[in-house]
Amino acid sequence: MAVDLRLNAAIATSKALTRAIRRVGRGGGTAFPGLIATRIDPGILGKLSARLPQGVTIVAGTNGKTTTSRMLAGVLRESGLQVVHNRSGSNLVRGISGALAAEASLGRGRSAEIGVIESDENALPDVIRQTSPHCLLLLNLFRDQLDRYGELETIARHWAPAVAELDSDATLVVNADDPNLAALAENTRARVVTFGLETEGHGLPELPHAADSAVCRRCGSRFEYDAIYVSHLGAYRCPNCAYRRPELDIAAREISFQGMERLSMTVRRDGWEDDLRLDVALPGLYNAYNALAVVATASVLGVDAGTIATSLRSFEAAFGRLEKIEYEGLHLTLALSKNPVGFNEVLRMLTVEPVTGPVIIGINDLDADGRDVSWLWDVDFETLAENAHTGTVFAAGIRGDDLAVRMKYAGLPADRLDLGLLGLSFSEVLDTLPKSVAKGEHVFVLLTYTAMLQLRRALAGRGAAPQFWRQ
Amino acid sequence: MNLRIGWLYGHEMNIYGDRGNVLALAHRAKWRGIPSEIVTIGIGQAIAGQAIDLFFWGGGQDREQISVAADLSGDKGRDLKAAIEDGVPILAVCGGYQLLGHYYRPHGEADLPGISALNVTSEAGSERFIGNVVIDAPEFGTLVGFENHSGLTFLGNGVQPLGKVRVGHGNNGRDRQEGARYKNAIGCYLHGSLLPKNPVLADWLISAALERKHGSVDLPSLDDAVETRAHDQVVRRALKLAR
Numbered sequence: 125m126a127v128d129l130r131l132n133a134a135i136a137t138s139k140a141l142t143r144a145i146r147r148v149g150r151g152g153g154t155a156f157p158g159l160i161a162t163r164i165d166p167g168i169l170g171k172l173s174a175r176l177p178q179g180v181t182i183v184a185g186t187n188g189k190t191t192t193s194r195m196l197a198g199v200l201r202e203s204g205l206q207v208v209h210n211r212s213g214s215n216l217v218r219g220i221s222g223a224l225a226a227e228a229s230l231g232r233g234r235s236a237e238i239g240v241i242e243s244d245e246n247a248l249p250d251v252i253r254q255t256s257p258h259c260l261l262l263l264n265l266f267r268d269q270l271d272r273y274g275e276l277e278t279i280a281r282h283w284a285p286a287v288a289e290l291d292s293d294a295t296l297v298v299n300a301d302d303p304n305l306a307a308l309a310e311n312t313r314a315r316v317v318t319f320g321l322e323t324e325g326h327g328l329p330e331l332p333h334a335a336d337s338a339v340c341r342r343c344g345s346r347f348e349y350d351a352i353y354v355s356h357l358g359a360y361r362c363p364n365c366a367y368r369r370p371e372l373d374i375a376a377r378e379i380s381f382q383g384m385e386r387l388s389m390t391v392r393r394d395g396w397e398d399d400l401r402l403d404v405a406l407p408g409l410y411n412a413y414n415a416l417a418v419v420a421t422a423s424v425l426g427v428d429a430g431t432i433a434t435s436l437r438s439f440e441a442a443f444g445r446l447e448k449i450e451y452e453g454l455h456l457t458l459a460l461s462k463n464p465v466g467f468n469e470v471l472r473m474l475t476v477e478p479v480t481g482p483v484i485i486g487i488n489d490l491d492a493d494g495r496d497v498s499w500l501w502d503v504d505f506e507t508l509a510e511n512a513h514t515g516t517v518f519a520a521g522i523r524g525d526d527l528a529v530r531m532k533y534a535g536l537p538a539d540r541l542d543l544g545l546l547g548l549s550f551s552e553v554l555d556t557l558p559k560s561v562a563k564g565e566h567v568f569v570l571l572t573y574t575a576m577l578q579l580r581r582a583l584a585g586r587g588a589a590p591q592f593w594r595q
Numbered sequence: 596m597n598l599r600i601g602w603l604y605g606h607e608m609n610i611y612g613d614r615g616n617v618l619a620l621a622h623r624a625k626w627r628g629i630p631s632e633i634v635t636i637g638i639g640q641a642i643a644g645q646a647i648d649l650f651f652w653g654g655g656q657d658r659e660q661i662s663v664a665a666d667l668s669g670d671k672g673r674d675l676k677a678a679i680e681d682g683v684p685i686l687a688v689c690g691g692y693q694l695l696g697h698y699y700r701p702h703g704e705a706d707l708p709g710i711s712a713l714n715v716t717s718e719a720g721s722e723r724f725i726g727n728v729v730i731d732a733p734e735f736g737t738l739v740g741f742e743n744h745s746g747l748t749f750l751g752n753g754v755q756p757l758g759k760v761r762v763g764h765g766n767n768g769r770d771r772q773e774g775a776r777y778k779n780a781i782g783c784y785l786h787g788s789l790l791p792k793n794p795v796l797a798d799w800l801i802s803a804a805l806e807r808k809h810g811s812v813d814l815p816s817l818d819d820a821v822e823t824r825a826h827d828q829v830v831r832r833a834l835k836l837a838r
Contacts, residue, residue, distance in 0.1 A: 267610070275610065275656045275657075276656070277656055277657070277658060333609070333614055336610070336656075338606075339658075339659070344658070344662055346606070489832070495725065495726060495727070495741070495836075496611070496725075496741045496743060496786065497741070497787075498611045498612035498613070498615075498741055498786040498787055498788060499611075499612050500612065500615075501612035501613070501614050501615030501618070501788045501791075502612045502614065522832070523828075523832075525821075525824050525825035525828040525829075526792070526825050526828075526829075528821050528824070528825065529791050529792060529821055529822055529825045530615070530791070532821050532822075533615065533618045533619060533622050533791055541821075543821075543824075546824075
């Protein structure tokens with residue numbers, strides 16, 4: 125085999141930088157090394173992908189891609205494969221290149237056999253073109269950071285050409301409950317596998333305020349729903365033309381929750397004699413979608429049902445995704461809540477399974493959060509305000525003042541709104557918290573992306589949380 | 596005394612959290628003992644006969660905006676224009692603001708006709724204006740919001756700017772003006788949501804609506820400590836990020 129010196133130089137440099145960055149404790153360290161690696165060899169991502177005998181599977185969508193790609197990587201490992209995965213969630217071309225380079229062998233050791241790549245929405249067309257994936261999993265498209273990603277249809281239009289040009293032997297695994305994604309799947313060379321929910325319970329009475337895309341692609345009429353599950357995801361049909369949700373190849377049927385700890389469900393798949401019973405170590409209906417997506421994708425990749433079930437039973441939440449941390453006698457549960465749908469689903473969990481302790485909501489407006497906080501008005505905070513069981517709500521973060529106004533107009537009584545954390549850094553929040561909250565309390569902490577990073581860093585500095593790239 | 600709030604295209608044009616404006620109007624009326632009703636007026640639903648005291652109109656995605664422009668091309672658009680001429684207050688943000696004018700002119704496509712209630716025109720620009728905005732409005736003092744638009748709006752005769760831009764781009768990024776004022780109509784590019792963090796503006800709209808029905812109205816003042824704090828925080832944040 126001819127030696128690609130440029131590629132080897134890129135890999136070696138990237139590996140060395142990643143090691144150096146981790147040694148000085150500056151983070152997961154794949155984005156910067158990856159950037160340098162792509163400068164040395166712009167073709168690095170394509171070359172490293174081509175080395176993987178089972179190819180690359182890309183996971184994309186607004187919500188759930190980190191959790192889903194972690195579950196999928198876990199399932200593939202359980203099946204005996206050597207997996208390379210951008211697990212720190214660094215999901216632009218440079219971060220993905222860095223992650224693949226960090227795992228790439230320079231001639232020694234067992235090489236990775238399959239790649240699981242979480243991709244940012246804006247980067248997806250580039251990632252598809254460079255990696256030529258064997259499988260592309262599309263989870264959902266929700267309203268998120270309009271200042272950064274644009275409107276939903278802009279993203280769908282941005283994705284369409286790359287989805288259309290997928291290899292004819294590739295597979296597109298698509299959430300058919302999302303009308304935007306179902307429409308994308310109508311125009312692709314790839315084989316299409318659809319998944320969605322087929323369950324009686326768990327529907328919403330009406331479309332939430334944050335819902336988009338409830339309009340027929342063909343004729344512009346508003347959809348009618350037989351069931352609405354999460355935001356605009358559900359069993360939709362057009363009252364005007366015949367368009368409706370496509371037939372589901374893989375469907376979740378009976379779904380039930382064991383508190384805020386676990387969920388179980390049965391999955392029907394064409395070609396399986398019996399429904400698969402799944403027990404998943406994650407709560408919430410949105411995680412039922414994520415687990416179903418994993419079943420659909422893993423079975424496309426040839427993993428048997430038993431292996432999938434075994435792996436999902438013992439899955440551990442990713443960084444800040446319903447992660448439990450003990451701090452100064454307080455039981456903290458951290459939930460990354462970065463857009464209206466994500467927030468609504470976490471709030472739905474808090475109120476369905478009435479949480480009685482205090483809730484901290486931290487809102488930042490840095491680039492990675494989105495500079496615009498208008499979206500707070502699309503979140504149904506009314507459910508939290510009206511839930512008398514919930515304790516005090518603490519507003520925090522750079523834009524905590526906006527959250528305080530939002531909670532007031534959601535109807536939260538003034539005596540349940542605490543402004544004592546406003547203007548504080550998250551390190552100062554940790555100093556203040558034990559004085560404001562009684563020992564032994566369960567504290568729910570809902571945070572935007574950079575707020576989560578800041579709180580996690582402050583907790584790690586006090587020895588209360590593992591650093592996320594070691595998880 | 597009651598308030599009927601007409602939410603124009605609440606389903607079709609409601610993308611940047613502008614729902615907060617409707618919540619602010621309803622709550623600030625309620626806190627003064629004035630019951631309100633929110634009437635969502637969508638595509639195919641008439642304005643005539645609804646006895647709306649106050650309109651709100653938000654922004655939407657391109658496709659929805661085209662459907663809405665078509666919906667307004669007949670009697671409905673004329674009814675809305677007549678209500679505005681008659682002094683019914685309206686707050687229109689972004690897409691709604693553009694459609695209050697004569698037209699929106701996209702790149703290389705046919706004009707999207709507005710209802711000509713405001714003597715303004717809009718056209719597609721080549722860059723997107725995104726960021727916090729602070730303006731000084733002669734009638735309302737300092738207003739804060741967040742802009743996210745590539746359309747450029749230009750004011751004609753008979754309309755005044757809502758305010759002068761201190762931070763941000765405003766109507767078109769050239770003349771340092773933001774928004775438009777005509778009779779009791781306000782059009783602007785300010786999301787945020789606008790009214791919760793600018794309670795002066797919310798109360799002005801409520802007063803204008805009630806005064807049309809009941810003559811002079813004295814709205815009792817409210818405890819706006821939380822709102823004022825957030826307003827001031829955005830001013831500081833916007834100035835800091837602009838530096």
